Amino acid sequence: MSSTEFSDRAEMDRLGLDPTEFVATDDEGRAIAGLDPDQVVATPVLAVVGRPNVGKSTLVNRMLGRREAVVQDVPGVTRDRVVYDGLWNGRRFKLMDTGGWEPDANGLQAVVAQQAETAMRTADAVMLVVDASVGATATDQAVARVLRRSDVPVLLAATKVDDDRLNSDTTELWRLGLGEPHPVSGLHGRGSGDLLDAILDVLPETPRDTFGAGGSGPRRVALVGKPNVGKSSLINKLSGETRSVVHEVAGTTVDPVDSLVELDGDVWRFVDTAGLRRRVRTASGTEYYASLRTSSAIDAAEVALMLIDASEPITEQDQRVINQIVESGRALVILFNKWDLVDEDRRHELERELDRGELQSVRWAERVNVSALTGRATRRVAPAMRRALESWDTRIPTGRLNGWLSDLVAATPPPVRGGKQPKILFATQAQTRPPTFVLFTSGFLEAGYRRFVERRLREEFGFAGSPIRLSVRVREKRPRKK
Known part of the structure; x- marks a missing residue:
């Protein structure tokens, strides 16, 4: 944990704020996720790659423990890279579900190399998903050749291993040169726990610095x-x-x-x-x-x-x-x-x-x-x-940020919602690249007020040429003790 993050946590302790009591909200005020203290800091990313229709999105849903990625029995449903928040054995990480690779008229290598290199540049580890019932295809072998040159850890997941009789089908995947194949069934969940353990073994505690x-x-x-x-x-x-x-x-x-x-x-x-x-x-x-x-x-x-x-x-x-x-x-x-x-x-x-x-x-x-x-x-x-x-790359010190925010709220308080005026209890800059700020509040902040805060942030601290991300964490209402 960096000194900045430690000072933020210490300051929250001093103010008597428990981060676990807050939930993230969207622009309409709907809760979208709980907030653990570790969510304030960046988490490592695992890129899930492979051919179309090998079951990547099904496997992602199984590892997440919820249906997030779109799944359909036709190849190529996932096209854009989508990142989801995962949790296993108390550790948080991100799963990057990617579009499937397939040959095009201009040749296989150009598509495979570009996609694999992008995954390597933007992720902390890569998991190649191969259909064990089909075996290693020419596309799988081409991807493996690129991944073997990677400077990030690479895992090999053999999907659609729905029972013990199919375990033997995974042995031929050793020839891809990516180490031991991990048999798993995204549909039934067989072997998913062992695969998640292997993922945590290769993922770093914090994301690597991928930029120059x-x-x-x-x-x-x-x-x-x-x-x-x-x-x-x-x-x-x-x-x-x-x-x-x-x-x-x-x-x-x-x-x-x-x-x-x-x-x-x-x-x-x-x-x-x-x-x-x-x-x-x-x-x-x-x-x-x-x-x-x-x-x-x-x-x-x-x-x-x-x-x-x-x-x-x-x-x-x-x-x-x-x-x-x-x-x-x-x-x-x-x-x-x-x-x-x-x-x-x-x-x-x-x-x-x-x-x-x-x-x-x-x-x-x-x-x-x-x-x-x-x-x-x-x-x-x-x-x-x-x-x-x-x-x-700019980071605003926590003390300076909260001093400025206190003056801003005193001059222009948040609008009243439901008969109550929300209070901004604390603010922290969670990360840079881009600058990302988290506001801990007692109630929902209107989208217009969030834009106002962002605009005044730029007026005070600059940020010319960089987007700003601003999220709000609202303290949950807890039942009163009798």
Whole structure:
């Protein structure tokens, strides 16, 4: 436990607050989870990976002890990575349920390698799920080859082992080179307890630092936006050489392309991604895989550069990609590209679009007007990313946070709800990357007041370029003793 977390717990003890008496609530005031003291700090993540329809989501539900992941008897139901909170033998961890891997027209290796590498970058351990009744397929073997090179622990789960007669089917899975296969039945629960014990053995007590701060490597930048917005051209301009193929036909880039680029004395790892045309759920074929790999690049990055074509109106797709970046919790810089094509009329029209609120939800993100063609203002990109990452890494001391909050509540108390005015008893910053704050209260806080607190947080402490997450824990009403 870090010194910050210890001081928070000590301060709560001093105030006579028991964290176990609080429950999390959503924006409507509904309880969504109990709060153990350990929930205030980050927990390690296990990525569950494997082919479509091998029973990953069924197994995830079994390990959670509740039906959370969507299960259907057709392959490919799970597409996006979804994270759930798990608990076993008093230890908390997170399960990352992933979409299934399968070959596409462009070849198996590209899809498998990208997905496996993303899981390795974002998780503390990986569990490969294989259908024991089918055996190790070519896809399973390709995934195993990538995972064997991983620097995180890897477990092998053999699913659909519903009785002892099928145990022999798991022996051939040793040849995957991932150690002992753990036979389990997600449907009946057979072997799930032993598997959970094995998971706790390999998971660290706290999450590893997966990002590049502190000199552990170049900081990762995801370059995202619609097709033909100029992402590859910007990479080429920043690097001073041709790193990515550029063509007037939209959609030239399909796979993410990693480039090490030195800017202002620092080396950055840029990932030039395919343009996102539509929602991942409605994409198909190579476009689906391109969208999936682009989403993976955002999740694995620390800061996202969102390119918007300044010469055209801001679209719903632009806003959808920005929302995806915010939901992923990454730092954000917005680049209005093709500024060399913007005349006076378009400049006024763009100002009206911004005033109408097309980007109101990310007013905190720094905006830079650039031209990948001429190099206009590209020197401002690196300083903007540094400022965004500095905000992303910022931690507010508990004493300073609560002193500021006391003054704020005294000047503007929460609105009355149900005839009672809720009190904010204590606040703590649970984590950074992105900055995440927890408010312990005596009653529900309206969504409007939460937004007010977030807005004033930014006014006081900055956080330019970084999303903020604010959650509320309401003290449970306990029955009076007779």
